[in-house]
């Protein structure tokens with residue numbers, strides 16, 4: 001049987017500089033696979049090539065055994081793509097837009113109506129089907145973006161930083177939906193947020209400087225990475241004693257008036273606990289990030305090993 005995704009010696013050069021070099025990957029199962037890397041690591045370039053939006057300089061991509069260059073149409077039947085900026089038309093209603101997306105995918109006309117209804121149902125947007133996309137919140141716009149990516153039931157769904165720009169509540173909802181979609185699709189999700197990859201992914205591929213520096217299961221990754229702290233920025237910051245009440249938090253300190261460094265041990269769900277406590281107690285969390293220095297250390301550590 002063909003792999004769902006196979007990438008062979010993929011390299012890409014923008015004008016003179018190589019953005020990615022010799023990327024090799026093979027994915028055979030459903031589930032969420034994280035493509036983790038810092039800004040500029042080469043995630044979007046890799047994803048854009050996989051999805052046929054960008055032509056590679058060298059190498060091959062096969063989706064369900066179909067070469068994306070030689071059999072582009074057949075390969076695209078099994079790809080759903082949510083780019084960093086979802087390709088939405090603000091003047092369309094949700095229903096019109098999804099019908100249009102189905103047409104673009106050359107779906108059988110007889111199946112479109114039921115496929116659109118199913119995708120809306122799955123992403124929780126059926127009640128907004130007649131609403132103009134322009135009038136939706138960021139979180140709902142993202143759901144429409146996800147709906148267009150799963151409309152034709154592709155084997156592979158590629159999502160480029162899907163929680164970027166969402167508020168903490170919307171992030172929780174989007175992650176739930178992505179996890180759900182991973183149950184019966186292969187989802188390749190890029191992120192520079194380590195805690196997000198921890199929460200969602202079964203396997204992780206780490207890319208740095210355009211090259212893969214790690215590719216294995218989440219469990220194997222955890223042996224390398226012991227995230228010990230997150231940085232949390234809040235509009236309405238509580239006293240340290242309240243932060244310590246969040247399950248899993250071992251220590252907390254304020255770096256500035258509104259930014260705390262929160263330490264934890266072992267529990268990968270702790271960022272979710274912090275976000276939930278923030279919503280409950282109205283701390284108005286604006287940002288939750290793994291300590292940037294720590295992430296850089298991990299990249300350095302992994303890069304040196306390869």
Ligand SMILES: Nc1ncnc2c1ncn2[C@@H]1O[C@H](COP(=O)(O)OP(=O)(O)OP(=O)(O)O)[C@@H](O)[C@H]1O
Pocket residue numbers: 014015018019037038039040041042043044045046192
């Ligand atoms: N259109 C372009 N022209 C020239 N260089 C580019 C272009 N797009 C990306 N690059 C460069 O290629 C490298 C990889 O960028 P890419 O956008 O793939 O990284 P990324 O991991 O997705 O980063 P981010 O999280 O910031 O989107 C970077 O050095 C970037 O500056």
